[in-house]
Amino acid sequence: MSDLRVLAAEGPMNLTEGGFFAEWAGIMLVLPFVAFLLIVFFGKRLKNLGAEFAIGAMAINAVWATVLLVQNMTAGVFREVNFEIASIGMFEGRSLIFELGWVVDGLSIMMYFVVSFVGLLVFIYAVGYMKGDVRVTWFFASLSLFAGAMLVLVGAPNLIQLIIGWEGVGLASYLLIGHYWEKKENSSAAMKAFYTNKVADVGLILGAILLGLAIGDFSFAAINEAAANHAEPLEAVAFAGGLLLFFGAMGKSAQFPLHIWLPDAMAGPTPVSALMHAATMVTAGIYLMARTFPVYQNLVGGEAAREWMIPIGVITLFAMGLLALVADDIKKVLAYSTVSQLGYMMTAVAVGGYTAGLFHLFTHAFFKALLFLGAGSVIHAVHSNNMSDMGGLRKEMPRTFWTFVIGSLSLAGIIPLAGFFSKDEILATLDYEGYQAFMWIAIAGAFVTAFYMTRAVSLTFFGTYKGHGHPHESPALMTVPLVALAVPSVFAGFLNIPGVEFGRFGNFTTWVGARVVPMGDHHPAAIDWTLAAYGLTAGLLGIGLGWMMFGRDADTQLARDRVEIPVLYPLLREKYYMDHVALGLVGFTKGPAAKAVNWINTYVIDGVVNGVGASMGVLGRFVYSGLDQRGVDMVFNGASAAADAAGSALRKLQTGRVQQYAMGFVAGALVLVLAVAVFN
Amino acid sequence: MILNQFLVIAAALFSLGVYGLIVRRNAVMILLAVELMLNAVNINLIAFEAVIRSSQAVGQIFTIFIITVAAAEVGIGLAIVIMIFRNRQSANVDDFNLMKF
Amino acid sequence: MSFESWISEPINWVYLVFGAVVLVSGFRVVTTQNVVRAALYLVATLGGTAALFLMLSAEFVAWTLVLVYIGAVVVLFLFGTMITRAPMVRDVGLDTPKARPVAAGLSLILFLTLSYTTMTAFGSREIVQVGEGTDTRILGEALLGRFVLPFEIVGFILLAALVGGVTLARRDLTPKEEEERSSV
Numbered sequence: 001m002s003d004l005r006v007l008a009a010e011g012p013m014n015l016t017e018g019g020f021f022a023e024w025a026g027i028m029l030v031l032p033f034v035a036f037l038l039i040v041f042f043g044k045r046l047k048n049l050g051a052e053f054a055i056g057a058m059a060i061n062a063v064w065a066t067v068l069l070v071q072n073m074t075a076g077v078f079r080e081v082n083f084e085i086a087s088i089g090m091f092e093g094r095s096l097i098f099e100l101g102w103v104v105d106g107l108s109i110m111m112y113f114v115v116s117f118v119g120l121l122v123f124i125y126a127v128g129y130m131k132g133d134v135r136v137t138w139f140f141a142s143l144s145l146f147a148g149a150m151l152v153l154v155g156a157p158n159l160i161q162l163i164i165g166w167e168g169v170g171l172a173s174y175l176l177i178g179h180y181w182e183k184k185e186n187s188s189a190a191m192k193a194f195y196t197n198k199v200a201d202v203g204l205i206l207g208a209i210l211l212g213l214a215i216g217d218f219s220f221a222a223i224n225e226a227a228a229n230h231a232e233p234l235e236a237v238a239f240a241g242g243l244l245l246f247f248g249a250m251g252k253s254a255q256f257p258l259h260i261w262l263p264d265a266m267a268g269p270t271p272v273s274a275l276m277h278a279a280t281m282v283t284a285g286i287y288l289m290a291r292t293f294p295v296y297q298n299l300v301g302g303e304a305a306r307e308w309m310i311p312i313g314v315i316t317l318f319a320m321g322l323l324a325l326v327a328d329d330i331k332k333v334l335a336y337s338t339v340s341q342l343g344y345m346m347t348a349v350a351v352g353g354y355t356a357g358l359f360h361l362f363t364h365a366f367f368k369a370l371l372f373l374g375a376g377s378v379i380h381a382v383h384s385n386n387m388s389d390m391g392g393l394r395k396e397m398p399r400t401f402w403t404f405v406i407g408s409l410s411l412a413g414i415i416p417l418a419g420f421f422s423k424d425e426i427l428a429t430l431d432y433e434g435y436q437a438f439m440w441i442a443i444a445g446a447f448v449t450a451f452y453m454t455r456a457v458s459l460t461f462f463g464t465y466k467g468h469g470h471p472h473e474s475p476a477l478m479t480v481p482l483v484a485l486a487v488p489s490v491f492a493g494f495l496n497i498p499g500v501e502f503g504r505f506g507n508f509t510t511w512v513g514a515r516v517v518p519m520g521d522h523h524p525a526a527i528d529w530t531l532a533a534y535g536l537t538a539g540l541l542g543i544g545l546g547w548m549m550f551g552r553d554a555d556t557q558l559a560r561d562r563v564e565i566p567v568l569y570p571l572l573r574e575k576y577y578m579d580h581v582a583l584g585l586v587g588f589t590k591g592p593a594a595k596a597v598n599w600i601n602t603y604v605i606d607g608v609v610n611g612v613g614a615s616m617g618v619l620g621r622f623v624y625s626g627l628d629q630r631g632v633d634m635v636f637n638g639a640s641a642a643a644d645a646a647g648s649a650l651r652k653l654q655t656g657r658v659q660q661y662a663m664g665f666v667a668g669a670l671v672l673v674l675a676v677a678v679f680n
Numbered sequence: 681m682i683l684n685q686f687l688v689i690a691a692a693l694f695s696l697g698v699y700g701l702i703v704r705r706n707a708v709m710i711l712l713a714v715e716l717m718l719n720a721v722n723i724n725l726i727a728f729e730a731v732i733r734s735s736q737a738v739g740q741i742f743t744i745f746i747i748t749v750a751a752a753e754v755g756i757g758l759a760i761v762i763m764i765f766r767n768r769q770s771a772n773v774d775d776f777n778l779m780k781f
Numbered sequence: 782m783s784f785e786s787w788i789s790e791p792i793n794w795v796y797l798v799f800g801a802v803v804l805v806s807g808f809r810v811v812t813t814q815n816v817v818r819a820a821l822y823l824v825a826t827l828g829g830t831a832a833l834f835l836m837l838s839a840e841f842v843a844w845t846l847v848l849v850y851i852g853a854v855v856v857l858f859l860f861g862t863m864i865t866r867a868p869m870v871r872d873v874g875l876d877t878p879k880a881r882p883v884a885a886g887l888s889l890i891l892f893l894t895l896s897y898t899t900m901t902a903f904g905s906r907e908i909v910q911v912g913e914g915t916d917t918r919i920l921g922e923a924l925l926g927r928f929v930l931p932f933e934i935v936g937f938i939l940l941a942a943l944v945g946g947v948t949l950a951r952r953d954l955t956p957k958e959e960e961e962r963s964s965v
Contacts (some may be wrong), residue, residue, distance in 0.1 A: 658773055659710075659880070663702050663887065670891055677898055681792060681908045684899055686833065689800050691895035693807050693826070695888035700811030702884035703876050708861045712819055713811055715854070719830055722846070730837040730908045736923040737915050740842050744924070747842075747849050748935050752942035754854050758861040759949035766952065771865040772874070 018077035021067050022104040026081060028064050028112060029102055029155050031057040032148030036141050043137040051127045054140040058123050058147065061116035068109045073505045076513070079104040080157050080221065094216030102155040103220070106512040107290055110358065111154035111283070114365045118279040119147045121481035125373050126271035128477030129380060133269070139179060143275070146172035150280040154287055158219040159208040162288065166204065166252070169281055170197045176276075177268040189267035196261040200251020204288075207244030210237045211295070220291055227294035227302070238301025245292060246309050253285025255346055256316040259339045263323075266331040266385075270376030273331060277338040278369035286342065286361050289349045297352060309350035314438050317343025321448040325455070329385045330375045333456045337411065338368060340445060344426055347438065353429030355496070355509045355523065360426055362508070363418035363492045367410040370485035374404035377478050378460060381471035387459040389467035397473045401461050403482040408457050410489045412450035413539045415532075420539075421493030424532050428498070428524050431531060443538045450542025458550035499526040686727035694720035705772045707761040711754060718750045792910070796836060803829035814875050820858045824851050840914035 017023075035057035043050025071077050082101035089096055102108075123143060130136050149168025156162035170193075178190030212218035214233045215226050226234045249255070254262040262282070266273055276282060289296070296302035296309075317340050324336035341364050348357035377400040382390055394401040410417035413424070423446060430439035465471070473479065494500075496508035509523055693716055700713025722743045729739025765771045787793055806825035813819050827850045834843035924932050 687899040695892035699888040755946040759946040
């Protein structure tokens, strides 16, 4: 295991204050909110319905972040500005202070840049995409809110501000996913995203409280400092706190099994998906892990927590990639691909590859935004999300086609595109840290990635057109951002070739390495070509197989797509039954509460008798039909059916009458008061 | 005068409010019951203030806040009732179970 | 304090009178089968409460209660009653009869618990009478000094309630009406 001692090799860090742009970096955090207000109040009167403000704010931010990035390249920047807002009380003799502010260091500068740059291009694209749509003004207001909340999150110098930004991101994503709320399933998707994230947020908040109270300070600087010094009070809570923070990250970064909201979040307009998957939402979890990295790296408890995080990352990267094989909706293919790539990042960070995870986050932001915007361009042209309505579009939409291919190759990890270098670095880290088995799974994942992207490209752009009407290339407002994103998708990988430094500018590793608390992660001196060859071979094999199955003859594409491998396909089509399990759980938790209310309401014991009877009935039915009748081979079905039946049986006890709830509330409060009165 | 004589009357008023809250079907009447409960709280605050006599009359200040917020609550509550009535032609809460999943 | 010495204070006679008013009319608010009467009983309850406030030397709050509640809130209730077309006469459907026993039991237990806890907590702690009200100047200074932030927030809440109330209660125009309006 790498430890702090590895750091000696990192060399002393020369950090500068960064001057004006670092000192006033908080303006970046505020601008999107100003834009939000301006759009809400004046947006409707403008020609572009308020997009001007959103784009203007983002453009300033992008310039600002670029300046910071360049400053950070020449000399590491570290600057932290804090404003004390209030004292939030005492705990064990330590006063807890609530501060807001911003931190400017390698990690946050990288995130500022990604959010502003990708955000700017997505905003510009959205002007073309949303032309003539409903509620355009509100859409851009929410987009600004989304980007602003994410900037508050990545700029947070302490856990409390991070939580504020975190919840803001959740709220804005809810608004945007449910943008077309006229359709029930869209607003349901928004609710699902919100609830799933809320479940995870509990973990984040508890973890923050645990870590913050342990040392009496919520700031990352203090926590990381304490972790680097192996502080005893922090060590005591490191395992639980680390896992809880990770649980929070699982929700936002869509790690198995909390990934279920992300594919449904495709209900939002495509620019939202692009922004969400590339820059503003799903990266938050990875960012949190990177920000609190010393807790996981330097403390024994944190190390133990990592052992739990690695399998989850590996399951996510492989199992979720498989799901992309069967999706017909092009956005869902990309969504599962995002989940899978997030698995790569999480695995990398969990095994100790701080730079590897962040670098993949960096390159992924560009090519995934590119892919989503390309998919949006196609959807815009054919008015359908389904690949079975597409095909043969490469002639009609040449710019979209070429940029999409570049994004796909980059995602598939083909040399010399960006994805190759970042994926290779993750593989190298896995190899170095001694997780060979997981490394091979990651290589298999690379094969799957290449395969489903080839399928998507073939079904969309090759063969014959199967939809209605005449598709045509999207306007320049939409294709220019595609080209602008294709450039970093190709070249971003060169920023971090192991062993290559650009003179005094260093490379990506030194850029994100600018931080006050040092931590060790592995940097290979040169590319391990054997390993790279494995990854590359897997990618090429995936492309080859995909091309053989879907690429060549147009007519049999769909027939081949419908080939169903007996066991695997039903499992994948039903998304491993994760939605069923989640729904069953919801039914279960809602059951007991509703049951209690009903019991008081009917104020008879037969309520209990009925309840027991019903539960027994459900149990009996489950035993009979689930175990006895169907046998062990239907365990998946049985479990989900049982959860479903129990859920709906108990659901009847939930009446929906406000007054019964009020009564339960009063009775509950009364019981508490009586308990206190009696036991005092 | 003792403190408890006011606290008991506040408790009684509060319990009456709870009774009304549970038993009434008409949404307007439920709001009335809620007003009773808020009023009971006000009595408590004023009574305690009379005992403590803080230099800035904190109890009375809070009563004023409660009265204000209660006025806002009645405004919104009645607006909601009116809207629901317009859509469903009824102000009886057991005619609508919007809280049901 | 013994009951005799308590009852010998004249102010406690005043208390008994207004306490009875508050309790009886409060009881009628939740039991009467006539919507308008319920609102009027609420007036009586609030009036009694205001009198109790006066006894506790909280003049300003007492008159605020009268002005805001009796003057505005109850009028609002009467409007609500009219708009929802609740019958202005006896209406048997105002209660959920089968909920009565539970509700009565629950509120009785609640009352007993609350009184018991206050009894044990405060016993016969006395309220010292100062004989004069709280200076309104103190209230004003506190409201605009130490409590200025909550004061502003409450103002904002009122504004929000105003806007929200208008938005909620406003009837959307039918497409036909909208057309007529725009053609003018």
